[in-house]
Structures are given as C-alpha cells and as structure tokens.
Amino acid sequence: MTATFDADGHRDRASTSAATIRHGIVYATPDGKPLRGDFYAPAGPGPFPVVVALPGGGWLVSDPGGLRHWGDFLARNGLATFAIQYRVSATDKTFPDPVCDALGAIQFVRGSATELGVDPQRIGLLGASAGAHAAALAALAGDAPQFTNRTPANAHAGVDARVKLLAGVYGVYDMLAHWQHEIADFPLTSGRRSECFMGGPPFADRQLYFDASPISHVRHVTNKLPVFVGYGTADAVVDPRSQSEQFLRTLRQAGHVVRECPVNGAGHFWFSEEHPEEPRSFAGFLAPHLLRFLKRHL
Secondary structure, three states, X not given: OOOEEOOOOOEEOOOOOOOEEEEEXXXXXXXXXOEEEEEEEOOOOOOEEEEEEEOOOOOOOOOHHXXXXXXXXXXXXXXXXEEEOOOOOOOOOOOOHHHHHHHHXXXXXXXXXXXXXXXXEEEEEEEEOHHHHHHHHHHHHOOOHHHHOOOOOOOOOOOOOOOOEEEEEOOOOOHHHHHHHHHOOOOOHHHOHHHHHHOOOHHHOHHHHHHOOHHHHOOHHHOOOOEEEEEEOXXXXXXXXXXXXXXXXXXXXXXXXXXXXXXXXXXXXHHHHOOOOOOOOHHHHHHHHHHHHHHHHO
C-alpha cells in the first residue's frame, strides 16, 4: 500500500485506496501522429482535480511511463493525473510543438471531463526538465500567437486551455541562459539539445529564444497563477541559479504566489528515477511539499 497525505501534506495512514490506471489514451493527432497519455484516477466517483503532467527527456524523448510513480502517488492522494507524451526529435527543430501538445492535452482533459471523472475547473500543469519548460510556456503564454495559431489536433480545439496552477521541477525557463550553459560542455552544435530543439543558435534568431523562454512571459496579467518551483541545488544539467532561482525571482517581482522547494545536494533526473515515498530520497523530500501545494491551489 502507498501512504497518503492530507491537505497540508501530512501523512494520513487511514487512507490507502488504490488508483485506477488507463494506459495509452490518444489525446491528439498532430499531423496524423497519435500522441498518448496515461491516466491515473483516484478511487471513488469524482469529479477529481487533475494534473496534466509532462515528463522530462531533454527534448529527445517523452515517455509518460517516467511519471508512473508520481501518477500513482497523486491518485492515491485524491488527485487525478494525465501523464502525456509530446513531440520530440533528436535531429529536427520541434519548438513550439511540445507547448502546443501541452495545450492540446489540457483541452482534451477539459473536453473529456465527464468521461474521465475530473473537474474541468480544477486542472493544473506539472512538468520536469524539458517537460517543465513546455508546461511553463503553456501556463504563462498559452494565448501567444505562436501557440494559438496551430492546426487543431483533437476534437476539443476550441476548449479553454487555461489552468489553475503550474508546478515545475528543475525546468528550463531561460533558453539563452541554458544554451550558454550547454556550450561549456558541448562545443559541437550536435551536442547541444537546446540548439537542436530551437533549430539554430540564439544569435541566428534572438527573438525566437526570447519567445521560447517562460521567464519572458511572466507579466502582471499572469500573476493570479500560483507556481511551484522545485530544483536540485547540485544540478549540473540545468543550472539552478540561471534557471529556477532567476525564474522564482521574476515570478515574485511580478506578484505571483510562489512556493520554492530547493532540494539540497540533488542533481538532475531524480524526479523520474526515485519513488516519491522512498525513504531519504530527493523525491521523497519534495513529495509532501508538492502535494501540499497542489491540494491547496487546485
């Protein structure tokens, strides 16, 4: 059995209801390619608040199975989760496709709320690493032309894609700063994931890198959106100082409600690799803080 937590993130030993899992739900078919997600539902009739979750993968892979522990954990604690795949490539420019896919997933969940047993007014976004980048753009800039002017990929293209909250874990929030961080380790263009994702270096199109940075879209008009930012203090893949810490500073300056969760000594990858209830793990440290935020704001 998996332990559950109350609204304040405290362990609740009385509640151990199992989650129901539906794998491989097609939520969109951009350019005829089916995109799938795994849906984790709490026990009971609902309707439940729901989190649309985007896994990491460096814009090279997007496997919903990487979030299976979190889907199960959240469902056992009363929150439905729809963990999705989104478009990626090892060789071709894919921006802004992952953001459009995140928006399509929100529209699918809201449009299918009755069938899924979720509350269409209580949808949040969760992402890790590259998934946090796409989630943050969807939450903060989903109304921007580069994301709204997309070919409809499901039957719910006209549905509202706004969400109640955003939670990001060791995400990329400033694309130029991330590119500059990558060139220290990857002198060849072929090794820079950000450059492949964007289709070129920042000095070929500075505006594109600006538009692709969630930090560029933090505005007073967005500041009703609560934001959770978790990160490892020893992350060598996504620099926490130029990414999470700067993003947090900007969010606070714009008036957002912000919950910061630095994980001391943690690097990268642990969000998908560790179980949120593994004793003395980085994920185990973050889990009650994230859960408290989700239950408070969804």
